Amino acid sequence: MKKRVAVVGATGIAGQQFLVALQNHPWFEVSLLAAKTGARRWWCQEEPPPQALSLPVYQASSLNLNGIDLVFSAVESEPARELEPLYAKTTPVVSTASAFRHEKDVPLFIPGVNLDHIHLIDVQKKKRGWQGFIATQPNCTTIGLAITLKPLFDNFGLKKVIMTSMQGVSGAGRSPGVIALDIIDNIVPFISGEEEKVEKETRKILGTVGAGSITPADFVVSATCTRAAVSEGHTEAVLVAMVQPCSVEDARAAMIEFGREFVSLGLPSAPKHMIIVHDDPFRPQPRWDRDAEDGMATSAGRLRKDTALENAVKYVLVSHNTKMGAAKGAVLMAEYLLQKGYI
Amino acid sequence: MKKRVAVVGATGIAGQQFLVALQNHPWFEVSLLAAKTGARRWWCQEEPPPQALSLPVYQASSLNLNGIDLVFSAVESEPARELEPLYAKTTPVVSTASAFRHEKDVPLFIPGVNLDHIHLIDVQKKKRGWQGFIATQPNCTTIGLAITLKPLFDNFGLKKVIMTSMQGVSGAGRSPGVIALDIIDNIVPFISGEEEKVEKETRKILGTVGAGSITPADFVVSATCTRAAVSEGHTEAVLVAMVQPCSVEDARAAMIEFGREFVSLGLPSAPKHMIIVHDDPFRPQPRWDRDAEDGMATSAGRLRKDTALENAVKYVLVSHNTKMGAAKGAVLMAEYLLQKGYI
């Protein structure tokens, strides 16, 4: 029998992406929709799932979660701060919002990267006296970065990460998102709050779970986040200085090897490879590579020695910010939590 | 009386940009056109200068330079290697081609940055037995970078420069240049040979002229060069680690102060400011800032402390790759050479 899930923020584009990611899902069934406002236009390129569209949309602030096994929260940060604890009293919450990402007892998960942070959930439930819990997903720009850093971190240790992103406009949503007038024939060199998120989240994700909290990993992240005239897909130019020597071939092998165990779990939304490594220097490109393995694989390329820092390599990655970087990544996280008995 | 100049490569877009930059010039008069192929479409957005268009186009390989005071060379690197020494036997050559940029006795000039390298010209003439000489302009991506680095180099010393560029498509010219199919809704993470040029040229430009040659400056440049869906204007995210402590305010002041003396020379093509510093974090943007001071000023913004490296700041710059970064920058260089008596 499928688990019954609620999608909160169901009328926004982020919520609709959950409806798409959950269509015909073997384990989850969308049973309840909630939002602040009423029906709206369908925004996703995929056809709207008829079953989900036929459900009524309830007020998010007074939701009856009887019989609901899991809440996917796709609301903005501010309403998330109020709504998610309400839900978590009785029900697990998997959230793409940033509101609780940095609470000490709240895990910040990337499937395949740090699912060992899972026992923070037990701490959280006990400490807060909740039957449910809140599990959060990082910022879409952090996700591709942390996925590609993880094998380097595990094998060689990290000292410094210097990253410049060229982000797709879908990351900004539609309220109002990026105005076309601002990005045609242009680069916008600033995304408010983004660099801080990337710098802080990456270290928590790669941090160590201790007794009841996470110690952020001990390296520095320096990010410059820009917006480009790209619809979907974040491109990031990364320079990584490591603790131990790491040749280009070492880094390449570590990335290719990475995630075998996780993808072998057979979770329905998992990619076949966590990282696809390209040897063609013209790859990865967002238009070509964002949809790799249905947007769930991160593509890396241009691996090469860096000469500015010690034990350093450089590479470029492309990650799908609204698939692995948003709803579908959150569904993958929920699949893991279910398999481990947390839902 | 105006100096009589020849434009070689006059039918390509780079050559046509020279014709535009020289239109109604107070000191130079276009008197001779040369190219490999015959008449072609006019490619520049500016109207074609009628006087120059009325001139016949001669074969570049058998050019009679009698009565010509200066040659502007806008040919590709390969023909430049053959043609420019021919011309330089009798006549000064100012070139945007890369063929001779790294010869020990050939200066690689950016106006306002390293015009003190000018006496390499004397060395070159003597060594090669030429009446003329070859003076070269750097790659368009190097130019904005070196201009913004120069005040930091002079005031605080440089140790490491880490740069990621998002370059406009005009930098690739039209033969065939960047294909639209490759860049719409996309980022291309590689530009063949570009990173090596930036890394090598920057150090020569900021190098020290000794007895007959230049010692490249002693810092490391690590570049990642990408192409974005931008028509004109290169955007570069720069991280600079310096020898001495340099606060954000120090860097800002040094950039604003930079170039006062040079712009006060009153050269016809010079901007009023070498660097325009923006405090609005959303600036500079290529569509808004590339045309600053007719494309001759470099715009910098997002100056902030970097935490990854010691004594380091980060910033974003925008530079017009086909104005200051190409023909008009070369004309400005020629104006200086003329003022100093080299032409």
Add this chain to the structure above:
Amino acid sequence: MKKRVAVVGATGIAGQQFLVALQNHPWFEVSLLAAKTGARRWWCQEEPPPQALSLPVYQASSLNLNGIDLVFSAVESEPARELEPLYAKTTPVVSTASAFRHEKDVPLFIPGVNLDHIHLIDVQKKKRGWQGFIATQPNCTTIGLAITLKPLFDNFGLKKVIMTSMQGVSGAGRSPGVIALDIIDNIVPFISGEEEKVEKETRKILGTVGAGSITPADFVVSATCTRAAVSEGHTEAVLVAMVQPCSVEDARAAMIEFGREFVSLGLPSAPKHMIIVHDDPFRPQPRWDRDAEDGMATSAGRLRKDTALENAVKYVLVSHNTKMGAAKGAVLMAEYLLQKGYI
């Protein structure tokens, strides 16, 4: 002494375009700003005029127009319906809003096209008992179309006009305007209400002023309005069937000839040519031609015989939708009204 003008809606992008168009104006001085909301970001690419920026911003609904000679109204249609009659009681109002465009006694002006509709103003003042009046500017898509139709209408009579537009995104403003996610790598085939505006306005503009009202011209306009990935500039593919035979050469000559008298009035914001005709089949293009004569000239090209309809020619036009098509066109209209003694 300059006329003192108020700009209402001064904090939106349309209002800011008025501030740019009025900067250093020889006849008008911005003396009063009004808006609904307070200070906002500066949106225009041109630098903000310091004098205008230093003025306080008053509430549009309770504006004291003492000492003000003219109001430029750049508000949305709905507030315009309430505000403009308030202002017109005492003061001339030149408006880009659509609220009053189709009132029988309100002229819908395009400078150089139908300024003979000016004596509707007398009718309006008398009928409404106002000391001021409302004069309106058409939709930005109508303007280029009506300008190019006018010489054909005058010389050959019009029967049918079939037009497909590919419009720039700036026409939608910024609240929220066109979302980048909707237009990158795309065409949007619908702009709500636009086709009806073009079809109705064009006939009123070319209509005949009778005793106290305008009889719309007797031809049919059939429009398809689409949005393209263009920042500024509307491109329109036009097919015109005329009453009398009209060769391509006839149409070309009529367009070139058109507007000589108007531009010879020497109004400060007028272009030197109302229509620039291109013989190069690749022109006009919005990026190349929108800024012709500071965005005040309409560019036409691809004039050719049409075989589907009788006495028909086809052409493509480009018009700057936020210069001649918005604030600067409205300022030009005001210049004419002032010269004729209406302000």
Add this chain to the structure above:
Amino acid sequence: MKKRVAVVGATGIAGQQFLVALQNHPWFEVSLLAAKTGARRWWCQEEPPPQALSLPVYQASSLNLNGIDLVFSAVESEPARELEPLYAKTTPVVSTASAFRHEKDVPLFIPGVNLDHIHLIDVQKKKRGWQGFIATQPNCTTIGLAITLKPLFDNFGLKKVIMTSMQGVSGAGRSPGVIALDIIDNIVPFISGEEEKVEKETRKILGTVGAGSITPADFVVSATCTRAAVSEGHTEAVLVAMVQPCSVEDARAAMIEFGREFVSLGLPSAPKHMIIVHDDPFRPQPRWDRDAEDGMATSAGRLRKDTALENAVKYVLVSHNTKMGAAKGAVLMAEYLLQKGYI
């Protein structure tokens, strides 16, 4: 047993699209590759089919077709004129080139539209003494137009067709195709030769097969073809005046009904619907709709009454120019020819 096919022009992007369309095809097996030049970069976004890539590439001009059942020709018009008759002496040729489209005995096929023109093939073989034949595919811009016109033509008769296209850049290929510098933030109002092709081909496709030749259909097509900043997918705004009255609902029903019989043939590359009709006025859009039914369905929308012409409706269509409009459409044509016993 699968038919053995050759792909000529196999190293260009059009030829590579054939390799993609034929990968794992149930009826055809790529057995021979030919081209003028040697190996090149792989240009298609789809992964290269390993089997086809492992084949040697022979000279197109001296091809041994022993054992080959069918040639797909993806060369340019000029070489097609020489090569295709050579091949057709012995072997059926299905071509996307324009060289023979207007020969009286050469069919110009769109699958599902005019496959009854098939017995021109018998005429052609007899007349030319060939064992094989040449069957051609129309220009990519004609294809979507003719597909949507066909149901209107059959049910109501056509008098006049007025069409403005906004075409994707992939239609121009890569040699050199559309230069990015020409199309970013722009519309190019002219595509050399395109309008004539559309006007002539449409009437041949909807023409009547008589004794040994086709009488073009008796209506007028007036086209304006422009290029937009769209990667793939042609958008066309169409006005159709018919012989008999046709309401919007009539046109809609005819389009929806169209092609049922053809798609029920079960050809491997056929879409499930020839035309998808949208009621949402914001559809079809190239980025959303080009890939409908793997790029083989044509999407139509904005059906509405036209007031300029009698018995006229207007609509907008989107057609995938490099799927149904090129290789995959040609493969579908070949499937039909095979089913009918011509291959």
